[in-house]
Amino acid sequence: MSADHQQVLIIDFGSQVTQLIARRLREIGVYCEIHPYNKVDGAFLNEYQPKAVILSGGPNSVHWEGSPRADAAAFQLGVPVLGICYGEQTMCAQLGGAVTASDHREFGRAEIEIIGQSPLLAGLKPNETVWMSHGDRVDAIPEGFAVIAKSANAPFAAIADEQRQFYAVQFHPEVAHTPCGGQILRNFVLDIAGLSGDWTMAAFHLEEIEKVRAQVGKGRVICGLSGGVDSSVVAVLLHEAIGEQLTCVYVDTGLMRAGETAQVVDLFRDHYNIPLVAVDAGGLFLDALAGVSDPERKRKIIGGLFIDVFEAEAGKLGGADFLAQGTLYPDVIESVSFDGGPSVTIKSHHNVGGLPERMNMQLVEPLRELFKDEVRALGRELGLPESFVGRHPFPGPGLAIRIPGEITREAVEILQKADTIYLDEIHKAGLYDDIWQAFSVLLPVHTVGVMGDERTYDQVLALRAVTSTDGMTADYFPFPHEFLGRTATRIINEVRGINRVVYDITSKPPGTIEWE
Numbered sequence: 442m443s444a445d446h447q448q449v450l451i452i453d454f455g456s457q458v459t460q461l462i463a464r465r466l467r468e469i470g471v472y473c474e475i476h477p478y479n480k481v482d483g484a485f486l487n488e489y490q491p492k493a494v495i496l497s498g499g500p501n502s503v504h505w506e507g508s509p510r511a512d513a514a515a516f517q518l519g520v521p522v523l524g525i526c527y528g529e530q531t532m533c534a535q536l537g538g539a540v541t542a543s544d545h546r547e548f549g550r551a552e553i554e555i556i557g558q559s560p561l562l563a564g565l566k567p568n569e570t571v572w573m574s575h576g577d578r579v580d581a582i583p584e585g586f587a588v589i590a591k592s593a594n595a596p597f598a599a600i601a602d603e604q605r606q607f608y609a610v611q612f613h614p615e616v617a618h619t620p621c622g623g624q625i626l627r628n629f630v631l632d633i634a635g636l637s638g639d640w641t642m643a644a645f646h647l648e649e650i651e652k653v654r655a656q657v658g659k660g661r662v663i664c665g666l667s668g669g670v671d672s673s674v675v676a677v678l679l680h681e682a683i684g685e686q687l688t689c690v691y692v693d694t695g696l697m698r699a700g701e702t703a704q705v706v707d708l709f710r711d712h713y714n715i716p717l718v719a720v721d722a723g724g725l726f727l728d729a730l731a732g733v734s735d736p737e738r739k740r741k742i743i744g745g746l747f748i749d750v751f752e753a754e755a756g757k758l759g760g761a762d763f764l765a766q767g768t769l770y771p772d773v774i775e776s777v778s779f780d781g782g783p784s785v786t787i788k789s790h791h792n793v794g795g796l797p798e799r800m801n802m803q804l805v806e807p808l809r810e811l812f813k814d815e816v817r818a819l820g821r822e823l824g825l826p827e828s829f830v831g832r833h834p835f836p837g838p839g840l841a842i843r844i845p846g847e848i849t850r851e852a853v854e855i856l857q858k859a860d861t862i863y864l865d866e867i868h869k870a871g872l873y874d875d876i877w878q879a880f881s882v883l884l885p886v887h888t889v890g891v892m893g894d895e896r897t898y899d900q901v902l903a904l905r906a907v908t909s910t911d912g913m914t915a916d917y918f919p920f921p922h923e924f925l926g927r928t929a930t931r932i933i934n935e936v937r938g939i940n941r942v943v944y945d946i947t948s949k950p951p952g953t954i955e956w957e
């Protein structure tokens with residue numbers, strides 16, 4: 442929480458799309474945080490001092506016993522409040538209106554008609570398309586409120602008490618299916634709450650440098666650098682803040698893509714002059730993985746060895762007081778579960794998880810308040826080359842989970858060669874930035890082929906490319922057929938050991954992005 446910002450508080454009632462409210466506000470240049478409803482009481486609000494409050498949607502009915510409510514203090518702060526969906530219903534129930542449970546759920550696209558004048562709906566057309574998703578409906582609005590928009594099924598699609606600056610909408614302005622939603626949120630935070638929208642990456646950059654200096658003092662910091670976007674941004678930011686007090690440790694597991702280690706060393710050690718220990722642990726990892734086929738065992742072996750190597754290197758450096766990690770905001774948000782209790786969804790999926798306790802280090806997490814696309818924006822602000830900022834995610838276990846079955850040095854080499862060609866073709870076609878992640882998988886399947894006059898009996902390579910916004914769901918990328926044909930031909934001609942190429946068209950769910 443940062444008291445210097447003109448911050449907006451989003452009280453979470455457990456909607457699937459609460460995070461989108463935060464994203465939309467950040468896009469407008471307004472800093473905001475999401476907190477679960479049951480953590481927001483009078484004392485919290487007093488300390489937090491939000492400039493505006495948004496009540497999110499949620500899966501409950503206000504008629505269910507024990508269904509969540511906003512703390513009454515939220516309505517006594519004297520700041521604008523916007524209720525969204527369930528937020529509208531609880532606002533009405535709490536301020537003296539009437540909400541009825543309805544058997545008829547309204548779900549999906551709806552048309553609203555703007556009636557009356559309100560700064561909340563300024564700039565909207567007389568009729569707009571919105572996205573509704575609600576069961577309960579408001580039947581009587583509290584005193585002081587007026588209807589400002591209606592739809593066929595929701596006579597109180599949007600309501601306002603202009604005097605107290607309380608607003609509520611039955612639909613979800615934060616989702617892309619409500620095209621006018623951005624304008625509504627902009628009206629609320631800029632015009633109604635009077636915020637300036639001055640939260641920029643340049644400002645965040647400078648503030649974060651000061652915060653890191655204040656936290657770290659003269660302490661020593663180590664940072665696990667994987668070469669991915671998040672850890673690269675952390676490393677450069679920290680180096681700017683604390684210079685030589687930072688040492689980065691990069692572990693080459695022998696399961697990286699071709700040329701990866703050289704790129705990381707070039708950029709961080711040679712270009713930025715960041716103290717960097719690059720550990721060549723390929724032999725160690727590949728020996729430990731010999732004969733192992735089970736995906737979970739592979740992951741466990743790699744995770745365990747990674748920590749051992751990292752710990753040994755940190756020990757050689759004489760230890761450190763802090764461990765820097767690229768934890769992002771979606772990893773730290775606590776969301777509300779369906780039964781109303783807080784469900785802690787803090788993930789500890791980072792490769793060096795478990796180390797801080799073992800080595801008695803405190804964490805430095807300068808990206809804790811950012812979404813992935815904001816991390817990329819910060820990377821650009823820091824001057825990181827586009828080739829690092831726009832990189833596709835790469836999993837900690839590396840190529841090990843892209844070689845189903847046993848991992849051999851030969852298999853790693855074949856996969857590296859094929860993957861380099863695949864990515865090269867993607868770059869040449871100008872498609873890299875349209876894809877969330879693209880990679881190859883070397884299958885433990887041999888098939889018969891014919892090359893020249895020779896019979897071949899070689900392995901199958903699967904190509905994978907997906908679009909996604911957060912890696913939680915994904916769809917396969919619709920490459921033109923010529924692209925796939927050209928790439929397959931190049932791989933089979935140039936990589937010994939592969940004589941057949943297939944393209945994976947599975948979405949997530951039901952598949953996952955990686956094969957293991």
Ligand code: XMP
Pocket residue numbers: 790834835836837838878912913949952953954955956957
């Ligand atoms: P799945 O395969 O679960 O992957 O659909 C979702 C995203 O997570 C990445 N991934 C990992 N990243 N360590 C990581 O740092 C891991 O163990 C790991 N496993 C999967 C995957 O590449 C995709 O971006």
